[in-house]
Amino acid sequence: MTYFFEIYGCQMNIAEAAALRLVCGGRGWTEAARAEDADLVLLHTCSVRATAEQRVLGRLGQYAALKKKRRAGGGRFALVLSGCMAARMGGELKKEFPAIDYLMGPRERELFPRILEAEEGSFSAGNFPAGSGEAPSAEKPVFSFASSHLEEGQFRSFIPIMHGCDNFCSYCIVPYVRGREVSRSPASILEEIRLLASRGVREITLLGQNVNSYRRDGTGFPELLGLVAGELARQGGTIGWARFLSSHPKDLSLGAIEVMAANPCFCRHLHLCVQHGSNRILAAMNRRYTREDYLGLVSRLREAMPGITLSTDILVGFPGETEDDLEETLALMEQVQFLYAYMYHYNPREGTSAYKFEGRISGELKRARLARVIALQKKHTASLLKSRIGCTGTALIEGISRKNADELVGRTERDEMLVLPGPASLIGSFVTVKFSSLSGNTLRGTLV
Numbered sequence: 064m065t066y067f068f069e070i071y072g073c074q075m076n077i078a079e080a081a082a083l084r085l086v087c088g089g090r091g092w093t094e095a096a097r098a099e100d101a102d103l104v105l106l107h108t109c110s111v112r113a114t115a116e117q118r119v120l121g122r123l124g125q126y127a128a129l130k131k132k133r134r135a136g137g138g139r140f141a142l143v144l145s146g147c148m149a150a151r152m153g154g155e156l157k158k159e160f161p162a163i164d165y166l167m168g169p170r171e172r173e174l175f176p177r178i179l180e181a182e183e184g185s186f187s188a189g190n191f192p193a194g195s196g197e198a199p200s201a202e203k204p205v206f207s208f209a210s211s212h213l214e215e216g217q218f219r220s221f222i223p224i225m226h227g228c229d230n231f232c233s234y235c236i237v238p239y240v241r242g243r244e245v246s247r248s249p250a251s252i253l254e255e256i257r258l259l260a261s262r263g264v265r266e267i268t269l270l271g272q273n274v275n276s277y278r279r280d281g282t283g284f285p286e287l288l289g290l291v292a293g294e295l296a297r298q299g300g301t302i303g304w305a306r307f308l309s310s311h312p313k314d315l316s317l318g319a320i321e322v323m324a325a326n327p328c329f330c331r332h333l334h335l336c337v338q339h340g341s342n343r344i345l346a347a348m349n350r351r352y353t354r355e356d357y358l359g360l361v362s363r364l365r366e367a368m369p370g371i372t373l374s375t376d377i378l379v380g381f382p383g384e385t386e387d388d389l390e391e392t393l394a395l396m397e398q399v400q401f402l403y404a405y406m407y408h409y410n411p412r413e414g415t416s417a418y419k420f421e422g423r424i425s426g427e428l429k430r431a432r433l434a435r436v437i438a439l440q441k442k443h444t445a446s447l448l449k450s451r452i453g454c455t456g457t458a459l460i461e462g463i464s465r466k467n468a469d470e471l472v473g474r475t476e477r478d479e480m481l482v483l484p485g486p487a488s489l490i491g492s493f494v495t496v497k498f499s500s501l502s503g504n505t506l507r508g509t510l511v
């Protein structure tokens with residue numbers, strides 16, 4: 064039997080899809096190169112942005128047509144809608160697109176082996192206890208973590224450490240679809256690290272909607288970082304370095320910064336979402352920190368780890384945003400000098416508190432403001448990368464360049480993209496590189 068996954072959204076979805084692939088592989092299913100050739104298609108969806116949802120709606124129409132054609136020819140075809148859209152609107156979608164065979168919300172992953180079983184013909188799909196597609200209840204924060212999230216042939220892996228979010232930023236749908244925070248046990252995280260080390264993995268990323276609020280069995284995030292560093296040391300350097308994502312400025316503690324600084328296995332890069340530079344807008348977003356708090360954290364990080372790079376998310380055009388608010392965001396960007404940023408403009412999401420806020424900004428103005436933010440960020444990225452020319456750094460070689468088969472691509476511990484000439488045998492190795500020039504947003508270098 065064959066499967067095909069179409070994945071939308073964040074790194075958590077990518078990690079979860081890797082775990083689902085392992086379930087398929089474990090049952091003897093193989094991955095099809097195209098949806099048209101698969102017995103089962105899984106759409107792993109995202110509800111964060113309306114555009115991602117709209118794309119999935121379009122795809123559902125196409126898959127409904129494909130299913131009709133396959134069934135008419137006597138073939139089989141099952142369609143699974145999983146992830147955030149299944150939780151947020153699965154019931155409605157199933158009515159609109161009866162071609163959907165199964166719904167599986169973010170907390171219903173344990174249904175997946177039963178879906179495969181049903182498709183293998185072990186029991187009738189008609190009797191299948193399909194996922195409710197309902198948002199999980201706040202009282203029952205149930206989530207089971209898979210034991211491995213390693214994509215076949217990869218030497219980097221995500222390790223989900225927590226799931227869900229309690230923050231309720233006023234623009235964000237995540238807490239409603241993924242539910243309350245649930246942390247994974249430290250023992251199972253360390254077990255996954257050992258498994259990954261035995262498979263030759265070189266880089267891990269601890270993953271969660273809000274990793275800094277990790278807490279389980281009396282272990283908070285700083286203690287977890289200490290345990291992870293200890294385990295990596297025990298593995299004798301097999302897994303060379305670790306990253307973590309996403310950090311919330313209100314929860315990133317000085318303790319976590321200290322542990323990070325004391326253990327060089329943690330890369331000197333941090334993605335710290337600021338979202339906005341105006342205190343008034345940060346309060347309306349319910350971010351629960353001020354620009355001063357954020358800048359204070361940046362100073363602490365840079366004192367503790369000189370040379371650390373920072374990246375961020377920036378959301379412009381929030382209801383009520385004025386020109387002055389935007390200027391404050393641009394000024395904060397000037398001050399911090401982010402290496403890169405994910406920049407987007409606000410789009411109302413039904414079901415969030417900001418949906419009812421007055422003072423919506425017109426589409427034209429939102430796009431114009433976003434363009435100013437993007438232009439400034441481009442300038443900062445170019446200037447930070449240029450300042451690295453002539454320096455040396457450590458990088459993990461990730462693969463062969465798509466543009467030139469004689470060149471390798473990699474990423475430095477500061478999260479800079481890199482191209483350099485070298486043999487394919489270096490893929491998966493840590494190398495020291497001298498940076499010689501800049502090509503777009505990619506550093507070029509040579510092996511030292």
Ligand code: SF4
Binds near residue numbers: 229230238273
């Ligand atoms: S911290 Fe805020 S933006 Fe991030 S997932 Fe939670 S509610 Fe959404």
